[in-house]
Every structure is written in C-alpha cells, then in structure tokens.
Amino acid sequence: MGKKINVGIIGYGTVGKGTLETLKHNVKSTAVKTGLDINVKAVADLRINDYTNDTLLQTVPVRTTDAMEIINDPEIDIVVELIGGYETAKRFILAAVAGGKHVVTANKALLAVYGAEIFKAAESKGVTIGFEASVGGGIPIVNVLKEDLAANRILEITGIINGTANYILTKMEDEGKEFADVLKEAQALGYAEADPTFDVEGHDSAHKIAILASIGFATLVPFEKVFVEGITSIKQVDIDFARKLGCRIKLLAIAKRHDDDIEVRVHPTMIPVTDLMAQVSGVFNAISVKGNKVGDTFHYGRGAGGEATSSAVAGDIIGIARDIMSGAERRVPVLGFTKELTYYYPVRDIKEIQSSFYLRFLAVDEPGSLSKIASVLAKYGISIYQAIQSSKQSSGETVPLVFMTHLTEGSKVMHAVNEINSLSVVRDKTVVIRVEGLED
Known part of the structure; x- marks a missing residue:
C-alpha cells in the first residue's frame, strides 16, 4: 500500500459513520485508484463512549470526546467536520485551518453564512476546504462547477435541492392530499425532521444555491440577499390548477447571471410537465447548469442520506489526498476562482x-x-396569458379564479395583488406563484 494520509473525523452521526464505512470498506479499491493508504486515525464525538458495540469504530486508533485532540495532532492531514451547526463547527474548522490542515465539511448552512471568513482563512493558509457534500448529497456538482465547467461562463443554475420539500410536493400531486397531511406522513417515514422549518420554508435550498452561485458566478453571494419563500402555502387546489395548465409545482432554487448583476432566489415555481426538472420526484434532487459554451447540463441523484452524503465526503478526502501526494495542494482555488474573496455583483431585488x-x-x-380583478391587472400593465374559472363553488358562494400572466416585473404584481385583495368581491388573500419555462 502507498503513502499514508491520516484523517480525523469530528462527529459520528449518520454521515460520520457512513464516511468511516465508505473509507474502510473501499480501502482496497481506493488504494488501487490512488496509490494511497487513506487512514482514519481518529474520530471525535461527545458521545463516543456510547458506541462500545460499534465494531467498525473500534478499528479506529484514537476515539475521543475532544475534537481539539484531532485538530492539534501533527499526524492528521485532513480534518472532517460533520457536527453541523454554526459556532462550534466554525471554531473547529478555523482552528484546523490555522494549524495548516485541510478540511472537508458537509455544512452548507455554515458555508452559506460564514463562508467568506472560512474561505479567506483557507486561502491565506494555503489549504483546501472540500465541500462537495454540502450541496446535492451524492450528486457531483461543486467540483463540476469548479473544474469540469471551468472553461464556461456560467449563465444559469437551477435546482431541486431539498428532498423533503420535493417529496411533499410529489405526494400532494400523486395522492391529492393537503400539505399538512403529507408532512405528517413524511415525518413518520423519516423524510422530514420533527421541526421541518428549515426544509419546507426554503432555507436549506437557499444555503445551497448561495454556495453554487458563488462558485458559478465567481463572486461571493451574501446569504441575506437570497430571496426565500417556502411551500407551506401551497394547497391542493393549486396542484390541480397546475395540472390543468400542463404544469407542476416544484420548490426551485434559481440563480441567473445578467450583465451587471445576478439573481439568486428560492420559491415555489410552476414549470411545464415537459421540463426535465418537472420529472424529478420524491426525495431525489436535480441541478441544471447552463454554460455559454457547453449549453445545458443536467445532474441528478440522491440529495441526502448517509450513504450518498458520505460518498461525497469521501470523494473530497480522496481528492485532497491526491493533491497532497502530487505536491499540488492548492491546485484549485477554494471557490474555483482566483479573484480576491469579496462581494462583486449586486443581487437583484425580487421585485x-x-x-x-x-x-x-x-x-x-x-x-x-x-x-x-382584470381591470386592476390592466391598470398595472399586467397582460393575461390564460384564465381559468373553476366550476366548483366554495362555501359562501365564492369561486377560485386563476390568471396566468405574461412576463412582468414582480413589483407590478405585488402592487396589483395588494389592490385586488382590498376589493369587495375578493374573499381571501391572493395566491401568487412564479412561473418558469412557459415564455422565453
């Protein structure tokens, strides 16, 4: 076996254990592919003493409750942070970087919010941050943007990048159930957390698209500039109308480059059923990337789960190990571009x-x-593409009316809807869903 590269894993949850399993079970094939002995020397977890029956863990020489024992070990080459969260994870990563160690993490929330500080620290110390697992689980996309599509000017990135939200919307469409009922089922099956806010309100997707847009557009995207809207207001009536219109509703993360600014947003989106993204169902994720030379590319796979995410973590470990052995530890800039890590392009307001x-x-x-209603829309210059009136009456002799508009600015729609909601003939708050793919 070849040169030994020592790895320390901080956090022995689902992904931490999966990463250890991946590296241990595939040790021979990894050695054949790399010529390296990638050795997990240490695992740190606050509950490490509870895993006495874990035979795989017992093969690791150092098992500790103190993460700093790994970070301060001069023999450790790569530190893997898998505890999640913000402050503690950030402290561990910055300490590892300060010690000249390479880091691998799956922590998209941390990178989206504090990435500038972490990436700048890594650049100054000449070490690598591997974060393929932070977006799309097992789908290779981070390194695709950084390396495989490096010859392109990236124009658009669109994705279904939260499996929980996509599972809920898929089940609503397939079974005709309302959001709350499907959410309970998803929680019972383990597809949704006990507190699903992060997923269903779009925050998880927003973290991920902020990271992808930063790489793709060679800039830093401040997380607070990302527009976020979740799926909790989507009702079965909207699913039904979407079907009549030849569309499906998906929670999309969208980033587009313009001449002088960019747009980065997450919201429920109505897309034609013929769109490839509309075919992505259940807990699966998909990301499309449009480059000025390659055109449209499509990347699909499992977006979460221990094995898929662990595969991405292990892939980063192997990639860094290869660079260490080739003497090219900084072969690729941490975000794929060499400009100073500062904010470049303004993010266009959703309105x-x-x-x-x-x-x-x-x-x-x-x-x-x-x-x-139509006269108010006309007042604000909003042109109607299609109109549908349901034949089913609601209680109180009300009826749902649906208008599909041509392209128009969000501010015009916002003002028109506010005025329409005050009309005496309107009985409830207007539902607004953005549409992509019907018009160029």
Missing part, C-alpha cells in the same frame, strides 16, 4: 425580477367579479 405569474383569487361568484 425587479421579471417572471410569468400564476395568480389565484377567491372571488364572489357574481357578474363583474372577473372584470374588476
């Missing part, structure tokens, strides 16, 4: 972004209701 819109109103079923 300034042009989209088509799906608008659902609950109106009194009486003559003139539709024309009153």
Whole structure:
C-alpha cells in the first residue's frame, strides 16, 4: 500500500459513520485508484463512549470526546467536520485551518453564512476546504462547477435541492392530499425532521444555491440577499390548477447571471410537465447548469442520506489526498476562482425580477367579479396569458379564479395583488406563484 494520509473525523452521526464505512470498506479499491493508504486515525464525538458495540469504530486508533485532540495532532492531514451547526463547527474548522490542515465539511448552512471568513482563512493558509457534500448529497456538482465547467461562463443554475420539500410536493400531486397531511406522513417515514422549518420554508435550498452561485458566478453571494419563500402555502387546489395548465409545482432554487448583476432566489415555481426538472420526484434532487459554451447540463441523484452524503465526503478526502501526494495542494482555488474573496455583483431585488405569474383569487361568484380583478391587472400593465374559472363553488358562494400572466416585473404584481385583495368581491388573500419555462 502507498503513502499514508491520516484523517480525523469530528462527529459520528449518520454521515460520520457512513464516511468511516465508505473509507474502510473501499480501502482496497481506493488504494488501487490512488496509490494511497487513506487512514482514519481518529474520530471525535461527545458521545463516543456510547458506541462500545460499534465494531467498525473500534478499528479506529484514537476515539475521543475532544475534537481539539484531532485538530492539534501533527499526524492528521485532513480534518472532517460533520457536527453541523454554526459556532462550534466554525471554531473547529478555523482552528484546523490555522494549524495548516485541510478540511472537508458537509455544512452548507455554515458555508452559506460564514463562508467568506472560512474561505479567506483557507486561502491565506494555503489549504483546501472540500465541500462537495454540502450541496446535492451524492450528486457531483461543486467540483463540476469548479473544474469540469471551468472553461464556461456560467449563465444559469437551477435546482431541486431539498428532498423533503420535493417529496411533499410529489405526494400532494400523486395522492391529492393537503400539505399538512403529507408532512405528517413524511415525518413518520423519516423524510422530514420533527421541526421541518428549515426544509419546507426554503432555507436549506437557499444555503445551497448561495454556495453554487458563488462558485458559478465567481463572486461571493451574501446569504441575506437570497430571496426565500417556502411551500407551506401551497394547497391542493393549486396542484390541480397546475395540472390543468400542463404544469407542476416544484420548490426551485434559481440563480441567473445578467450583465451587471445576478439573481439568486428560492420559491415555489410552476414549470411545464415537459421540463426535465418537472420529472424529478420524491426525495431525489436535480441541478441544471447552463454554460455559454457547453449549453445545458443536467445532474441528478440522491440529495441526502448517509450513504450518498458520505460518498461525497469521501470523494473530497480522496481528492485532497491526491493533491497532497502530487505536491499540488492548492491546485484549485477554494471557490474555483482566483479573484480576491469579496462581494462583486449586486443581487437583484425580487421585485425587479421579471417572471410569468400564476395568480389565484377567491372571488364572489357574481357578474363583474372577473372584470374588476382584470381591470386592476390592466391598470398595472399586467397582460393575461390564460384564465381559468373553476366550476366548483366554495362555501359562501365564492369561486377560485386563476390568471396566468405574461412576463412582468414582480413589483407590478405585488402592487396589483395588494389592490385586488382590498376589493369587495375578493374573499381571501391572493395566491401568487412564479412561473418558469412557459415564455422565453
């Protein structure tokens, strides 16, 4: 076996254990591919003493409750942070970097919020941060953007990058159930957390698209600039109308480059059923990347789970180990570009972004209701692409009306909807869903 590269893993949860299993079980094939002996020398976890029956863990020479024991070990080449969260994880990563160690992490929330500080520290110390597992689970996308598509000017990145939200929307469509009922089922099956806010409100997707946009557009995207809207307001009636319109509703993360600015947003989006992204169902993820030379590329796979995420973590470890042995430890810049790590492009306000819109109103079923609503839309220069009136009446003799608009600015829709909601013929808050792919 070849030169030994020592690894220390901080955090022995699902991904930590999966990473150890991957490296141990594939040790021979890894040695054949790399010529290296990638050795997990130490594992740190606050509950390490509870795993006395874990035979795999017992093969690791150092088992400790103190992460700093790994970080301060001069024989450790690569530190793997898998505890999640913010402050403690950040402290461990910065300490490892300060000690000249390479780091691998799956912590997308930390990188989205504190990435600038972490990446700058890594650049100054000449070490690598591997974070393939932070986006898309087992889907190779971070290194695809940094290396495989490096010859391209990236124009757009669009993704379904949260399996929980996609599972819920898929089940709503397939089984005709409301959001709350499907969420309970997803929690019972382990596809949703006890507190699902991070997933269903879009924050997880926002963290991931902030990271991808930073790499793709060679800039830093401040997380607070990402527009975020979740799926909790989506109702079965919207799923049904989408079907009538030849569309599906997906929680999309979207990043687009313009001449002088970029847009980075996460929200429920209506897309044609013919769109490849509309075919992504259940807990699977997909990311499309458009480059100015390669055109459209599509990347699909499991976006979460111990094995998929561990595969990405182990892949980063192997990649860094190869670079160490070749003497090219800084072969690729930490974010794939060599400019100073500062903020470059302004992020366009969501109100300034042009989209088509799906608008659902609950109106009194009486003559003139539709024309009153249409006149307000016309007042703000909003052109109607398609209109549908449901034949089913709601309680109180109200009926849902749906308008699909042509491309228009979000601010116009916002002002029109505020005025429409105050009309006497409108009985509930208007539902607004952005539409992609119906018009160029």
